[in-house]
Amino acid sequence: MNRSILMLLIAVVALGGIYYYNSSTETEDASADAPLKVGFVYLTNPGDHGWTYAHEVGREQLQAHFGDRIVTSYVENIPEGPDATRVIRELVAEGNQVIFTTSFGYMEQTLKVAGEYPDVKFDHITGYKRSENMATGNIRFYEGRYVQGVVAGLTTESNQIGYLAAFPIPEVIQGINAFARGLRSVNKDATIKVVWVNSWYDPVKEADAAKVLIAEGADVLAQHTDSPAMLQTAEKAGAKGFGQSSDMHKFAPNAQLFSSVNNWGPYYISQVEKVLDGTWSTGEGPDHWAGNTWKGIGDNFLVLSEFKNMPDDVAAAAKAARDGIANGSLNIFEGPMMDNKGNSVLAAGDTLDDGGLWAMDYYVEGVEGNIPN
Amino acid sequence: MAEALLIAVLLTSVPLILAATGELVAEKSGVLNLGVEGMMLMGAVAGFGVASLTGSAYLGIIGGGLAGMLISMVFAIFVLGLATNQVATGLALTIFGTGLSGLIGAPLVGQAIDGLPQLIIPWVSDLYIIGVFFQLDIMAYLSVLLVGLTAYVLNYTQFGLVLRSVGINHDSAHALGYPVLRVRFMAVLFGGFMAGLGGAYLPLVLTPHWSEGMTSGRGWIALALVVFASWRPWRVAAGAVLFGGVTIMQLVGQARGWAIPSQFLSMLPYFATIIVLVLISRGGRIQFGAPAHLGKNFLITR
Numbered sequence: 001m002n003r004s005i006l007m008l009l010i011a012v013v014a015l016g017g018i019y020y021y022n023s024s025t026e027t028e029d030a031s032a033d034a035p036l037k038v039g040f041v042y043l044t045n046p047g048d049h050g051w052t053y054a055h056e057v058g059r060e061q062l063q064a065h066f067g068d069r070i071v072t073s074y075v076e077n078i079p080e081g082p083d084a085t086r087v088i089r090e091l092v093a094e095g096n097q098v099i100f101t102t103s104f105g106y107m108e109q110t111l112k113v114a115g116e117y118p119d120v121k122f123d124h125i126t127g128y129k130r131s132e133n134m135a136t137g138n139i140r141f142y143e144g145r146y147v148q149g150v151v152a153g154l155t156t157e158s159n160q161i162g163y164l165a166a167f168p169i170p171e172v173i174q175g176i177n178a179f180a181r182g183l184r185s186v187n188k189d190a191t192i193k194v195v196w197v198n199s200w201y202d203p204v205k206e207a208d209a210a211k212v213l214i215a216e217g218a219d220v221l222a223q224h225t226d227s228p229a230m231l232q233t234a235e236k237a238g239a240k241g242f243g244q245s246s247d248m249h250k251f252a253p254n255a256q257l258f259s260s261v262n263n264w265g266p267y268y269i270s271q272v273e274k275v276l277d278g279t280w281s282t283g284e285g286p287d288h289w290a291g292n293t294w295k296g297i298g299d300n301f302l303v304l305s306e307f308k309n310m311p312d313d314v315a316a317a318a319k320a321a322r323d324g325i326a327n328g329s330l331n332i333f334e335g336p337m338m339d340n341k342g343n344s345v346l347a348a349g350d351t352l353d354d355g356g357l358w359a360m361d362y363y364v365e366g367v368e369g370n371i372p373n
Numbered sequence: 374m375a376e377a378l379l380i381a382v383l384l385t386s387v388p389l390i391l392a393a394t395g396e397l398v399a400e401k402s403g404v405l406n407l408g409v410e411g412m413m414l415m416g417a418v419a420g421f422g423v424a425s426l427t428g429s430a431y432l433g434i435i436g437g438g439l440a441g442m443l444i445s446m447v448f449a450i451f452v453l454g455l456a457t458n459q460v461a462t463g464l465a466l467t468i469f470g471t472g473l474s475g476l477i478g479a480p481l482v483g484q485a486i487d488g489l490p491q492l493i494i495p496w497v498s499d500l501y502i503i504g505v506f507f508q509l510d511i512m513a514y515l516s517v518l519l520v521g522l523t524a525y526v527l528n529y530t531q532f533g534l535v536l537r538s539v540g541i542n543h544d545s546a547h548a549l550g551y552p553v554l555r556v557r558f559m560a561v562l563f564g565g566f567m568a569g570l571g572g573a574y575l576p577l578v579l580t581p582h583w584s585e586g587m588t589s590g591r592g593w594i595a596l597a598l599v600v601f602a603s604w605r606p607w608r609v610a611a612g613a614v615l616f617g618g619v620t621i622m623q624l625v626g627q628a629r630g631w632a633i634p635s636q637f638l639s640m641l642p643y644f645a646t647i648i649v650l651v652l653i654s655r656g657g658r659i660q661f662g663a664p665a666h667l668g669k670n671f672l673i674t675r
Contacts, residue, residue: 077585193627193628198635203580204589212628227587
């Protein structure tokens with residue numbers, strides 16, 4: 001008897017919820033002057049460092065830029081699995097007209113929901129699939145890694161660089177190769193040892209990998225994983241390193257040389273601007289290349305934090321490399337370029353186009369070992 | 374160089390030793406608590422929080438242990454008091470602990486603490502290789518002590534005998550007049566305390582910061598270790614070091630460019646656990662020491 005009353009109560013509450021939800025969406029549609037609703041899907045809790053934090057900073061910039069013309073909101077801790085589809089649909093149901101999904105693993109889910117809601121504009125971060133209402137935004141992260149390579153090459157005394165990598169995907173390979181190009185541009189004897197931790201985020205394993213690399217002789221560490229654990233380990237061991245996605249200086253005041261900071265604000269602002277003035281489009285054709293934005297240091301999408309813990313001449317070299325990339329006078333992947341097996345990849349004077357960047361399945365000169373399959 | 378690697382192995386195995394030893398005691402009394410991951414996270418956030426607020430990493434140890442114990446009490450009340458399904462309640466505890474630690478820890482994200490200092494024991498720490506065992510921190514030394522204490526209590530004291538008998542057959546133990554639920558309650562609380570300590574070791578020693586879900590599955594490894602060690606405390610410690618060793622070796626293998634795929638080495642401990650599980654389920658002559666009433670609820674009937 002009690003149980004049936006309970007069930008009845010649950011049913012009443014649920015129905016009430018559905019009614020409320022329906023009525024709230026109706027009022028949204030009624031007023032034409034209502035602010036544009038912009039939703040974000042986050043992989044983790046934003047916290048105050050790392051990948052998602054950088055997106056949160058971008059969202060705050062976006063909100064501040066447009067003030068009460070838009071309303072932004074986010075959902076956090078969304079795994080890159082089938083459940084993301086449900087979460088994206090819910091954002092649509094809440095009346096969001098622009099939705100940013102901020103991790104590579106949301107690509108298929110975003111594409112699916114984009115197909116279901118042709119009037120909503122979707123923006124997927126770091127992917128490669130697009131449609132009429134799904135665009136892609138990405139940062140040329142590898143540009144910052146070239147500058148890291150330059151600093152590492154001038155800083156290392158053992159000529160051994162340790163590199164923590166998450167997964168062997170094109171973006172990570174690009175980063176390793178760009179780092180090696182920077183390293184070898186200033187130091188022909190230095191080599192990079194890559195350790196794959198098979199996770200974007202596992203502080204203990206990242207710390208273990210850093211300890212191992214230091215024990216194996218590396219004195220400068222770079223990372224393509226998310227936690228500050230590597231820098232903390234370097235700080236303790238007296239080694240140097242680079243932060244990831246956001247400035248991690250406070251975790252390692254003596255160890256962090258600099259950090260490549262992802263600056264998503266300009267992208268979010270330009271995309272929402274286009275929605276507001278009605279020019280948002282991903283262009284024509286099956287691949288919708290016009291909907292692809294991939295910018296770097298030159299467009300302020302990637303910002304390098306203050307150069308610290310290094311002599312002035314090293315900082316000057318880092319600034320020169322940064323400015324060279326920004327004004328286009330320095331091309332990171334310009335021939336002659338050899339892979340690490342001694343085969344020529346680019347002849348003198350040739351450069352790698354974006355397609356070539358994404359197709360990298362080799363390490364360039366200066367990286368030890370093989371890419372795992 | 375070998376010494377630095379050995380220290381890394383020992384340090385990475387300490388949280389596993391602590392959490393697995395606690396779980397072993399709970400399981401020996403017949404309670405399967407799958408909430409180790411959640412309890413470790415509670416220990417981690419409390420350990421970090423206390424250390425950050427008081428400025429003392431030593432108080433953080435106590436805070437971590439107590440937090441693990443408190444949340445295991447919730448589990449104990451459900452499983453022992455209300456006789457809920459142990460597997461489901463344990464899984465719920467993991468989900469609850471993960472969420473609650475994230476909530477409590479939100480204002481702690483981004484803070485850094487000093488962490489526990491190395492306690493170098495003079496003279497012996499200078500010995501080649503053996504010396505590294507004396508260059509650790511207080512929690513690492515404590516973990517060995519606690520394993521020894523657990524082994525002693527379980528095998529050589531009357532309380533240990535009662536605890537084991539409760540796990541083997543709670544009806545017989547009850548008939549003999551032993552307080553089954555009270556013994557299990559204490560065992561679960563001890564398990565929670567140890568898991569809390571294990572969790573606190575992460576932000577206090579390994580990576581001196583707090584971030585959500587930072588245990589990344591170490592609670593599940595601790596659970597597997599108990600089975601792998603066939604419910605013997607010293608084997609748990611050995612298994613944890615072996616596990617830590619394999620973890621570090623696969624990283625070393627990558628840094629040195631060995632031909633073995635790193636995934637293969639990472640898989641080994643789990644593979645060994647599966648083999649042990651298969652052997653146990655086959656039964657037969659090999660005694661593994663699995664408590665016969667593990668996972669079974671005790672209901673007082675007249």
